[in-house]
Amino acid sequence: MNTHLRRYLPVFDWGRTYTRQTLSNDVIAAVIVTIMLIPQSLAYALLAGLPPEAGIYASIAPILLYAIFGTSRALAVGPVAVVSLLTASAIGQVAEQGTAGYAVAALTLAFLSGGFLVLMGIFRLGFLANFLSHPVIAGFITASGILIATSQLKHILGVSAHGHTLPEMLMSLFAHLSEINWITVVIGLSATTFLFWVRKHLKPTLRRLGAGPLLADILTKAGPVAAVVTTTLAVWVFDLDAQGVRIVGDVPQSLPPLTLPGLSPDLVGALLVPAILISIIGFVESVSVAQTLAAKKRQRIDPDQELIGLGAANLGAAFTGGYPVTGGFSRSVVNFDAGAETPAAGAYTAIGLAIAAMALTPLVYYLPNATLAATIIVAVLSLVDLSILQKTWGYARADFAAVAATILLTLGLGVEVGVASGVTISVLLHLYKTSRPHVAEVGLVPDTQHFRNIHRHSVETDPSLVTLRVDESLYFVNARFLEDLIQKRVTEGCAVRNVVLMCSAVNDVDYSALESLEAINQRLIDMGIRLHLSEVKGPVMDRLKRSHFIDAMGGEIFLSQYDAWAALSNPDVSKAAE
Amino acid sequence: MNTHLRRYLPVFDWGRTYTRQTLSNDVIAAVIVTIMLIPQSLAYALLAGLPPEAGIYASIAPILLYAIFGTSRALAVGPVAVVSLLTASAIGQVAEQGTAGYAVAALTLAFLSGGFLVLMGIFRLGFLANFLSHPVIAGFITASGILIATSQLKHILGVSAHGHTLPEMLMSLFAHLSEINWITVVIGLSATTFLFWVRKHLKPTLRRLGAGPLLADILTKAGPVAAVVTTTLAVWVFDLDAQGVRIVGDVPQSLPPLTLPGLSPDLVGALLVPAILISIIGFVESVSVAQTLAAKKRQRIDPDQELIGLGAANLGAAFTGGYPVTGGFSRSVVNFDAGAETPAAGAYTAIGLAIAAMALTPLVYYLPNATLAATIIVAVLSLVDLSILQKTWGYARADFAAVAATILLTLGLGVEVGVASGVTISVLLHLYKTSRPHVAEVGLVPDTQHFRNIHRHSVETDPSLVTLRVDESLYFVNARFLEDLIQKRVTEGCAVRNVVLMCSAVNDVDYSALESLEAINQRLIDMGIRLHLSEVKGPVMDRLKRSHFIDAMGGEIFLSQYDAWAALSNPDVSKAAE
Secondary structure (H helix, E strand, O other): OOHHHHHHOOHHHHHHHOOHHHHHHHHHHHHHHHHHHHHHHHHHHHHOOOOHHHHHHHHHHHHHHHHHHOOOOOOOEEOOHHHHHHHHHHHOOOOOOOOHHHHHHHHHHHHHHHHHHHHHHHOOOHHHHHHOOHHHHHHHHHHHHHHHHHHHHHHHHOOOOOOOOHHHHHHHHHHOHHHOOHHHHHHHHHHHHHHHHHHHHHHHHHHHOOOOHHHHHHHHHOHHHHHHHHHHHHHHHHOHHHHOOOEOOOOOOOOOOOOOOOOOHHHHHHHHHHHHHHHHHHHHHHHHHHHHHHHHOOOOOOHHHHHHHHHHHHHHHHHOOOOOOEEOHHHHHHHHHOOOOOOHHHHHHHHHHHHHHHHOHHHHOOOEHHHHHHHHHHHHHOOOOOHHHHHHHHHOHHHHHHHHHHHHHHHHHOHHHHHHHHHHHHHHHHHHHHHOOOEEEEEEOOOOOOEEEOOOOOEEEEOOEEEEEEOOOEOHHHHHHHHHHHHHHHHHOOOOOEEEEEOOOOOOEOHHHHHHHHHHHHHHHHOOOEEEEEOOOHHHHHHHHOOOHHHHOOOOEEOOHHHHHHHHOOOOOOEEEO | OOHHHHHHOOHHHHHHHOOHHHHHHHHHHHHHHHHHHHHHHHHHHHHOOOOHHHHHHHHHHHHHHHHHHOOOOOOOEEOOHHHHHHHHHHHOOOOOOOOHHHHHHHHHHHHHHHHHHHHHHHOOOHHHHHHOOHHHHHHHHHHHHHHHHHHHHHHHHOOOOOOOOHHHHHHHHHHOHHHOOHHHHHHHHHHHHHHHHHHHHHHHHHHHOOOOHHHHHHHHHOHHHHHHHHHHHHHHHHOHHHHOOOEOOOOOOOOOOOOOOOOOHHHHHHHHHHHHHHHHHHHHHHHHHHHHHHHHOOOOOOHHHHHHHHHHHHHHHHHOOOOOOEEOHHHHHHHHHOOOOOOHHHHHHHHHHHHHHHHOHHHHOOOEHHHHHHHHHHHHHOOOOOHHHHHHHHHOHHHHHHHHHHHHHHHHHOHHHHHHHHHHHHHHHHHHHHHOOOEEEEEEOOOOOOEEEOOOOOEEEEOOEEEEEEOOOEOHHHHHHHHHHHHHHHHHOOOOOEEEEEOOOOOOEOHHHHHHHHHHHHHHHHOOOEEEEEOOOHHHHHHHHOOOHHHHOOOOEEOOHHHHHHHHOOOOOOEEEO
16 A cells, blocks of 8 residues: 555555454444434534534535545544534525525535635645634634524524624514513523533532443433433423424435535635635634644644545535534544544444434424524533633733634624634734834843843943844844834944844845845945844855845854954943943 | 924924025025926826826925925925826726816825825834835836836827726727827937937936036936927927827916815725825835935934825825825935935925926927826836846745736736735735744754754754754744644654753744644643743743743743753763764
């Protein structure tokens, strides 16, 4: 088996060493994950505005394809909350919920997203995801959690409402308050309260009662199943659907159908940007989960191959009645904790879900939407973490500004504007920071060869020699800053005859900075001052050698700052500064 | 006089030391500049699509206002070629040339541009201009020169044509070829040839004939005046205007009128973005000219105060029948070479131009447009410098890509798209470069305390200790790169027990990088490996101390890399690598 094939098809890597023990571990994990996934898939389909079966279909083919192409051994791929919200927001702009066009648009979105991910993987463009800084992601996930929870309130109240931003949702809910169905409210609030209790208190209670840690964990994760069973029975026994409680209703009993995404230019044009956004956000979420789990077993995931794995999963969803998917946090953690050792566990989960799709769907006929909404609310409220605001405020104001803007704009103007603004703001703030770099004027620490900031340390200086250490790469954004800085410094001191730029922290000098250095050099020559450089790094020096700057320089390039000092300072004049 | 007032009104700075000798120098410079400015102002107004007097009016009030608020002692403010082109491009989208609406839109553009510059100055936002990298500016100026020269061909040929991009202009010229006026062509080509000859050969010829350098220079700069006088006389004597040669015609004899810019929301909305673009490009051009001239006399200009000076000049243009202005290269150099010592020289130039506007305008009635076009073509072709392509290709491919894109997009899609794309591309390429920083694995150079790249130098290493030196600030764009890199390195070597990140070139660690460091630390702990840092800079350390990272670290923070080596390496295992 050649390594090239193994790079693109990791299945050949782990498949060769598959043992009976691995099989048994994988199957156990698959059973546990399947039970957890059934209500979750139905719920996320509801969140995306799609019929419930779409959530189950979106978990079958994608899981199988990821098992073949993905590199993580524990990642479980399928519908997740944030991507479901993004899907609803994107498709809501091109079709009405409940129409055939809406479902087709969901396939198109999955197709475009899958194609984009595969292309990014082939061209190894995984680094593009890095434009989403951690604070922007944290802010976006928190705001999405709030939006998702709010969007589910209509199911808890039993009213119709709509909207893609927080003000729209709240105003729409308020306008429909008179339609409240009180039986739905009772079911919804009971389910929510029960699920919160399960999440917070069931595990410690079970442990106190003597259950093993794994069993306690599995029973806790099965909480939604209990809520589903109980409320479904309640609706069926008391005929509550006749009293206005909305239920899931008929779900076709079938394997995932073969479907074709719509590819009309209008539809593709309208969904392309949302598809790119969904791809990148899904990829970021998935890779960070996969990396965390891989590290626990000293394994490694390949981000560019992950793009291909996730892309294949989304293309699979597009042709089997699904919608955009990605690696989910909670399902992956359950898979990992339950002992999954290889991606084959995913394949067994897919088989379990396929059986459920064929055999179990009649059982959810009486399942109330309010219960599904409750599972969503409880799941997403764990995503809401406003402490990121306080953490970034304490650490760096630029990061705080990015988080705060992302949260406010996502809530107020919707997910797409929110993410785009967050990215733009982080890039601009980074450029702003590097546009005014930290610059220290340095002098010699007595009896050493070290040079430190004259304002922080007691050092020797020479009025005829100014040494500036710029703590940033020199590039277009700070090139003119450097010109102003040096001009200002040399017009202050009349005795200056030599200026040294100490370049130990300069990792790059781009063409703009080169021209600024040339201009600085020329202006200093006009004033009778020589410009020198010291401690220039290898890669920067290689590049400078290709320009005419070195020939035009009034001064020299010194290997170390001490060499510069030794050559240029006048021992009679230099004095200790405090 | 308090210093605060002097900061905002530099006139109080130089005004206090004004002597009879300074006055005499300033007056001589003003006479020379005035003679040069009359044809230039008419020509640039033609380029902007405005009546000729607008060019003269745009040189009077702006020069006076800049003399009060500006900091450069030699900068001459008025219409310039690139800004005139930008003006034509911006106004062409909202009004027809020759209509009253067109002239009002020019006033609005000057007003918006002036307001924006003043606001930028007050909020000290001059650094925003830094987003235009030198290669982008060079590419833009070159492409603008080509566009301007092409736009003037219609005047040389005596046809009507239009368009704001190179393909549009060429196609329009081609479509109107049948209208060629051959007398105009003769005038235009003669004037162009004459002016090229003057520019290239007159000065050396005069020097050979014994003229002093200053006189030779002034006579050379007066070349356009000679062309204007000769062709005007030719048209008048031979009655060429009756044969279809287009002439300047009636120019009102008056001081600059009091005008009001149009401020309807539609007009402001349409012109706001172009006004910002014109402001920034004008500012960049002006500051680089001013800085070059100031350095020659060891003076300094204050970029933020320059914004206020240029802003005031543009506001002045808006209320006195002008259009957007900035500090021009050629007029400033003439002013400087002619001996101007203070901004008062500008005020005397304004008086000279005011006299010209009242007394001399009837003299340009018969001046052919073709002559003005010839002066523009000869002036702007000196801006065209395609060598920037070759220079950046040799120096750095990223800079080459930015130049090439700016030139092609400016020519093909117009000035606004060109500049915007250039800025976007430079920012993206910078981010891309920093997203994959240079990382060296280092070892100890024997018998020293220095650590160098193990692949370039013969150094000591220890298989249990990996030291990585990252040559870039750690921030969101490369945070995940760092995670992948370390994960990859430690999964390769089974014996690794300590990882040291050497931070001598790390100038910043933002919140994303902090979280990545926390994730790396946690994953390494899961693998039984400890993460350490060494040579962390003061400002970075201050910030890290405000986080929980240092408490959570598996390892320590060492002052120097040698301390880390001394504490962590196992002398029995370490060996020399080649």
